[in-house]
Amino acid sequence: MIKAFIFDVDGTLADTERDGHRVAFNQAFEQAGLDWFWSEQTYGELLAVTGGKERIKFFLQTHNKPEKDHADLEQLIKFLHARKTENYVALLSQNAIPLRPGVKRLLQEAQAANIRLAIATTTTPQNVTALLENALGKESLNWFEVIGAGDIVPLKKPAPDIYDYVLQQMQLTAADCIAFEDSLNGIRSSRAANLKTIITYNDYTCDDDFSAALLVLDQLGEADNPSQQLLKKTGQPFLTVDSILQLCDEVL
Ligand code: XBP
Numbered sequence: 001m002i003k004a005f006i007f008d009v010d011g012t013l014a015d016t017e018r019d020g021h022r023v024a025f026n027q028a029f030e031q032a033g034l035d036w037f038w039s040e041q042t043y044g045e046l047l048a049v050t051g052g053k054e055r056i057k058f059f060l061q062t063h064n065k066p067e068k069d070h071a072d073l074e075q076l077i078k079f080l081h082a083r084k085t086e087n088y089v090a091l092l093s094q095n096a097i098p099l100r101p102g103v104k105r106l107l108q109e110a111q112a113a114n115i116r117l118a119i120a121t122t123t124t125p126q127n128v129t130a131l132l133e134n135a136l137g138k139e140s141l142n143w144f145e146v147i148g149a150g151d152i153v154p155l156k157k158p159a160p161d162i163y164d165y166v167l168q169q170m171q172l173t174a175a176d177c178i179a180f181e182d183s184l185n186g187i188r189s190s191r192a193a194n195l196k197t198i199i200t201y202n203d204y205t206c207d208d209d210f211s212a213a214l215l216v217l218d219q220l221g222e223a224d225n226p227s228q229q230l231l232k233k234t235g236q237p238f239l240t241v242d243s244i245l246q247l248c249d250e251v252l
């Protein structure tokens, strides 16, 4: 019996990368007087590395930027990332990024069915709070029993650490839970923690290898905004808690 759903945030709960994180990084570069700019395409390539600080470092190396030899590189990255987080939080409060279709419905259905909820993400904790508060209201933070985020674990996705942390906090085993992810790094992490995983992909991740997933969908879907993949597979317009539980029974 499934006891909990564990959600990734960026790309899964909301499409935050292109118009949220990317914009906030570019603002931070400008604020620091750097001439770096991450286009939509460049950002797609940089998404190979999870974590904002890790992504900046990867950019410096792969784009051979002179700043990679900065006397105190860690300090520079820390400074840029702190600005980026401020920018991201401000951006969400001015212009909330909506949750993806079906997310709010499934979260509410899960609670009504006494399924416990948690978050496992590599993003900074303030970013999770800002997204949930602006998209769902302050009280929605209480919907999640554990919010595992950012540097709380030593290794970010694709390592299993953040999922292992959440499972340990909830005193559950992987067999009790389902993970919801959107990316290859995400499913590598969840599968390395032995979690059955449902994928809702997006423009940046639609070509990723999701062969290890329990189910791969374009989105969770709503009655008036159906999941095209689910319609094709089952004739249903949106994914429900019941259909998830049924799917788990079938694979066991
Ligand atoms: C999310 C990320 C994060 C955000 C930026 O990955 O990779 O790095 O892009 O967040 P996932 P920070 O959805 O797999 O958890 O800048 O706060 O690190």
Ligand code: MG
Residues within 6 Å of the ligand: 008, 009, 010, 011, 012, 181, 182, 183, 186
């Ligand atoms: Mg993600």
